[in-house]
Amino acid sequence: MIKHEIKINFQEYASVKELDTIDQDLCAEAVKAMKNSHSPYSKFRVGAALLLKSGKIIHGSNQENVAYPSGLCAERVALFYWGANHPDDPIVSMAVTAHTDEFELHKPVTSCGSCLQVLAECEQMQSQKVKVILFVGQGPVWVTNGIESFLPFLFFEDRLS
Numbered sequence: 117m118i119k120h121e122i123k124i125n126f127q128e129y130a131s132v133k134e135l136d137t138i139d140q141d142l143c144a145e146a147v148k149a150m151k152n153s154h155s156p157y158s159k160f161r162v163g164a165a166l167l168l169k170s171g172k173i174i175h176g177s178n179q180e181n182v183a184y185p186s187g188l189c190a191e192r193v194a195l196f197y198w199g200a201n202h203p204d205d206p207i208v209s210m211a212v213t214a215h216t217d218e219f220e221l222h223k224p225v226t227s228c229g230s231c232l233q234v235l236a237e238c239e240q241m242q243s244q245k246v247k248v249i250l251f252v253g254q255g256p257v258w259v260t261n262g263i264e265s266f267l268p269f270l271f272f273e274d275r276l277s
């Protein structure tokens with residue numbers, strides 16, 4: 117038997133104000149994106165903003181539906197929009213935030229497994245890692261460089277692509 121250990125790395129900042137200007141601006145875009153969240157069922161609003169190499173910003177927000185499985189997370193709304201419209205303009209970074217009036221969020225909300233898997237394929241498509249910035253309100257900010265920090269055992273098979 118061989119015992120393996122996987123370590124992941126991420127940086128924590130006390131608040132968005134500690135980030136550099138470019139990242140702070142992207143966080144502000146994620147807050148703007150959250151305003152178009154359609155979340156009457158969960159009342160949990162999520163906003164995602166992508167910064168592309170050209171400087172273009174893409175917004176995504178969670179879009180729910182009365183037929184629950186038909187909804188989609190903010191991250192995948194943004195990432196699929198990118199794939200459909202700007203696949204040749206690499207994603208540099210993605211900021212994600214969330215808010216609900218139902219309770220207070222004290223730490224960043226991490227992306228679901230499906231969004232991480234999609235992000236992994238976006239990184240593969242553009243042959244470049246995506247910096248991910250997760251934050252809520254006044255709470256701490258978590259920053260990673262690339263999908264591997266979140267999902268070390270992501271599904272990936274070269275022969276299928």
Ligand SMILES: [Zn+2]
Pocket residue numbers: 189190191192227228229230231232
């Ligand atoms: Zn998700």
